[in-house]
Amino acid sequence: MTIDEVKIGGLGASRKRVEDDRFIRGRGNYTDDIVLPGMLYMEILRSPVAHARIKSIDASKAWQIPGVRMVLTGEMAAQRNLAWMPTLSYDTQAVLATDKVRFQGQEVACVVADNPYIAKDGCEAIVVEYEQLPAIVSPKQALAEDAPIIRDDKEGQTGNVCYQWEVGDKEATDRAFAQADVVSRMKLHYPRSHPSPIECCGSVADYNPATGKLTVYMTTQAPHIIRAAVALVAELPEHMIRIVSPDIGGGFGNKVPVYPGYVCSILCSILLGKPVKWSEDKTGNLISTGFARDMYFDGELALRRDGKILGVRFHADTDQGAFFSDAQPSKFKIGLVHSAFACYDVPVGHITARGAYTNKAPGGVAYRCSFRVTEAMFFQERLMAAAAIDLGMDPVEFRRMNLVRDDQFPYRTPFGFLTDSGQYHKCLDLGLSAIGYEAFLQDKAAARLRGRRLGIGISTMTEPLGAGNSREYDILGIKMFDSAELRVHPTGKAILRTGAKTQGQGHETTWAQIVAHELGIPADDVTVEEGDTDTAPFGMGTYASRSTPVAGAAVAMVARKIRAKARKLAAHLLEVSEEDIEWELGRFTVRGAPGRGVSIQECAMAAYGNMPDGMEPGLENNAYYDPPNLTWPFACYIVTVEVDPETGVWDVLRTVAVDDCGVRINPMIVEGQIMGGLTEAYAMSNMQFITFDSQGNCVGSNYMDYLLPTAWETPGFELHEVVTPCPHHPIGAKGVGECAAVGGPAAFVNAVMDALSDTGVRNIDMPLLPDRVWEAITTGQDVS
Numbered sequence: 001m002t003i004d005e006v007k008i009g010g011l012g013a014s015r016k017r018v019e020d021d022r023f024i025r026g027r028g029n030y031t032d033d034i035v036l037p038g039m040l041y042m043e044i045l046r047s048p049v050a051h052a053r054i055k056s057i058d059a060s061k062a063w064q065i066p067g068v069r070m071v072l073t074g075e076m077a078a079q080r081n082l083a084w085m086p087t088l089s090y091d092t093q094a095v096l097a098t099d100k101v102r103f104q105g106q107e108v109a110c111v112v113a114d115n116p117y118i119a120k121d122g123c124e125a126i127v128v129e130y131e132q133l134p135a136i137v138s139p140k141q142a143l144a145e146d147a148p149i150i151r152d153d154k155e156g157q158t159g160n161v162c163y164q165w166e167v168g169d170k171e172a173t174d175r176a177f178a179q180a181d182v183v184s185r186m187k188l189h190y191p192r193s194h195p196s197p198i199e200c201c202g203s204v205a206d207y208n209p210a211t212g213k214l215t216v217y218m219t220t221q222a223p224h225i226i227r228a229a230v231a232l233v234a235e236l237p238e239h240m241i242r243i244v245s246p247d248i249g250g251g252f253g254n255k256v257p258v259y260p261g262y263v264c265s266i267l268c269s270i271l272l273g274k275p276v277k278w279s280e281d282k283t284g285n286l287i288s289t290g291f292a293r294d295m296y297f298d299g300e301l302a303l304r305r306d307g308k309i310l311g312v313r314f315h316a317d318t319d320q321g322a323f324f325s326d327a328q329p330s331k332f333k334i335g336l337v338h339s340a341f342a343c344y345d346v347p348v349g350h351i352t353a354r355g356a357y358t359n360k361a362p363g364g365v366a367y368r369c370s371f372r373v374t375e376a377m378f379f380q381e382r383l384m385a386a387a388a389i390d391l392g393m394d395p396v397e398f399r400r401m402n403l404v405r406d407d408q409f410p411y412r413t414p415f416g417f418l419t420d421s422g423q424y425h426k427c428l429d430l431g432l433s434a435i436g437y438e439a440f441l442q443d444k445a446a447a448r449l450r451g452r453r454l455g456i457g458i459s460t461m462t463e464p465l466g467a468g469n470s471r472e473y474d475i476l477g478i479k480m481f482d483s484a485e486l487r488v489h490p491t492g493k494a495i496l497r498t499g500a501k502t503q504g505q506g507h508e509t510t511w512a513q514i515v516a517h518e519l520g521i522p523a524d525d526v527t528v529e530e531g532d533t534d535t536a537p538f539g540m541g542t543y544a545s546r547s548t549p550v551a552g553a554a555v556a557m558v559a560r561k562i563r564a565k566a567r568k569l570a571a572h573l574l575e576v577s578e579e580d581i582e583w584e585l586g587r588f589t590v591r592g593a594p595g596r597g598v599s600i601q602e603c604a605m606a607a608y609g610n611m612p613d614g615m616e617p618g619l620e621n622n623a624y625y626d627p628p629n630l631t632w633p634f635a636c637y638i639v640t641v642e643v644d645p646e647t648g649v650w651d652v653l654r655t656v657a658v659d660d661c662g663v664r665i666n667p668m669i670v671e672g673q674i675m676g677g678l679t680e681a682y683a684m685s686n687m688q689f690i691t692f693d694s695q696g697n698c699v700g701s702n703y704m705d706y707l708l709p710t711a712w713e714t715p716g717f718e719l720h721e722v723v724t725p726c727p728h729h730p731i732g733a734k735g736v737g738e739c740a741a742v743g744g745p746a747a748f749v750n751a752v753m754d755a756l757s758d759t760g761v762r763n764i765d766m767p768l769l770p771d772r773v774w775e776a777i778t779t780g781q782d783v784s
């Protein structure tokens with residue numbers, strides 16, 4: 001009898017998330033839930049100003065407060081060579097400021113005490129004398145000739161440029177522009193945004209002076225990278241470091257970098273020989289941890305009169321803040337921004353990019369995004385919308401003409417990527433029919449006659465998920481593969497561990513489904529563990545929607561290794577040669593005699609009690625997976641809106657999403673990922689604004705100013721699916737976690753701009769707050 005794969009929770013089953021049992025019962029185990037005997041508490045003193053020389057730090061009063069155990073300053077950290085640390089992007093970052101503070105909220109000192117309140121009192125008792133310097137709050141200011149040098153700590157640093165990068169063929173692109181009938185230009189700013197996870201960052205460092213072992217419980221999306229970084233920075237032997245990343249209340253990229261708070265808690269634990277806990281508060285998180293975006297684009301498309309794209313070129317200036325500290329693959333200084341226009345047939349292109357240091361918290365973190373892909377896709381789709389207007393063409397026809405056709409795969413983009421699969425036109429057509437494109441255009445025209453402003457916005461994109469193959473992708477020299485280890489116990493139950501680290505994405509549910517698909521072991525019989533470097537195989541962690549493309553592939557591969565051994569055991573049990581064994585889900589049978597068979601569970605028992613002569617006992621294995629390529633999901637998002645011309649307020653009428661992420665492991669989880677991404681996309685386009693005044697004060701470091709969308713504001717989403725299996729992934733899956741957050745913002749903005757199409761306004765920078773939209777309507781001018 002064959003096993004029903006959906007019943008055992010295999011591929012394609014909308015299995016309920018197993019992790020949610022503990023979350024909804026309040027039994028999650030987050031970093032702040034960790035309490036160790038004798039534990040002390042750490043608070044950080046942050047700089048109130050954005051740019052200043054430190055004249056003096058007087059900590060004497062803090063030391064006198066009863067219950068204060070340690071006041072750590074940069075000077076003390078420097079004695080242990082820890083005042084500065086390397087970043088994941090080959091820069092350096094101050095752990096505790098010694099010479100200058102370079103952004104508001106920078107870590108200046110920290111206090112360890114018997115409880116967090118005393119530690120906070122201790123921070124308040126520290127007197128720091130600052131000599132204020134002019135603050136720089138934009139790349140334009142930073143790159144001006146007479147700008148003060150922010151990173152004067154770096155030898156040979158003569159200005160505020162932190163990197164320059166270029167890709168593509170400049171000469172060929174210039175030729176394409178010389179031949180163009182129409183050149184369409186777009187200048188825009190993708191503003192700063194903040195991943196803003198519900199749980200802030202934190203750590204509990206526990207150095208045991210007797211054994212020399214350091215255990216750190218912490219909020220990290222990439223525990224193994226942290227272990228390597230701690231080994232290098234703190235000069236501790238790597239085998240004596242254990243990083244445990246327990247439940248994480250949302251990461252979104254915010255929990256990839258190494259933060260000074262982690263390092264300080266470790267240093268204080270080593271110095272005191274006691275466990276030290278650091279729990280960041282909301283303001284601390286919003287003001288100092290990794291920001292996203294803050295990128296200025298200026299670029300153009302070369303077009304033939306009939307709408308064919310001949311070439312693309314653009315320049316991007318990024319505001320990196322005071323330290324270049326977010327993670328990028330080493331080779332790509334500005335992440336994967338050159339994946340822009342990958343879904344279109346563009347013959348040539350050229351990109352230049354420049355990063356600037358400013359007096360802001362370190363930025364550029366990949367917030368639900370594969371290393372700046374969100375910015376790239378937003379610029380791409382805003383430029384596409386503007387070009388259609390310049391050509392006087394329907395935006396759908398313009399896209400249809402230029403989208404890569406199914407018969408063009410594998411397709412090499414002008415910037416060197418190889419997209420390998422997709423049905424772009426099918427997705428677009430499905431989206432258009434779902435929204436009722438033609439009927440909406442008629443409604444829009446009729447509404448305009450009555451003074452109402454309706455608009456429709458389209459965004460189509462493919463993005464590179466699953467960094468990446470070891471030829472091209474590494475962080476700090478460590479290649480970006482991933483791993484899985486599977487142990488099948490004698491009774492056929494199993495434990496799976498991977499090098500990824502879930503932060504709410506549901507890996508405990510979906511990885512077990514891959515095992516069920518490969519082995520026929522019910523998903524409920526498979527425990528999934530991630531995040532403990534003492535037990536999990538080495539992996540590069542979870543960000544950039546890389547888990548399914550890389551760790552998920554490793555899960556399938558290790559299960560296949562187990563199946564190969566189980567086949568030998570089956571042959572032994574059935575007393576036939578291995579060649580005569582056939583596989584059906586969960587069971588081996590004898591060729592020609594399907595009634596004679598053994599289950600995978602019987603094979604598991606035999607692995608421990610009845611193995612053939614010469615066979616190593618046990619049914620365990622591991623797999624390291626180095627993906628041959630990135631995976632390339634495709635998405636088409638279509639939004640309709642109505643803009644109130646009196647107030648600038650806009651309401652979403654409908655949002656249609658068509659996602660092709662290849663084979664879906666768990667359709668329900670995939671839909672949840674898309675809805676979450678669309679919610680973030682809506683928030684970015686509509687309400688999220690974290691900005692800085694001319695002094696470098698962070699305006700918006702609280703949730704009264706920095707708005708998170710609630711169920712009240714969030715519109716409904718209509719989801720549709722196309723499946724084009726990934727040709728190189730063992731189960732045909734592509735990543736999906738960030739697609740909607742990446743492709744969604746342009747659909748919302750394009751819809752509002754379409755509603756304003758008769759005003760002559762070309763662009764309003766996000767967020768499209770009512771006052772900005774109103775200003776555009778009333779002045780007929782762009783708003784940036």
Ligand code: CDP
Binds near residue numbers: 505543546734
């Ligand atoms: O790396 P991250 O987990 O953030 O992103 P992902 O690999 O795109 O996966 C997000 C969630 O969606 C995971 O639980 C995946 O297993 C699930 N997923 C799926 O069920 N089918 C896919 N084709 C892709 C992801």
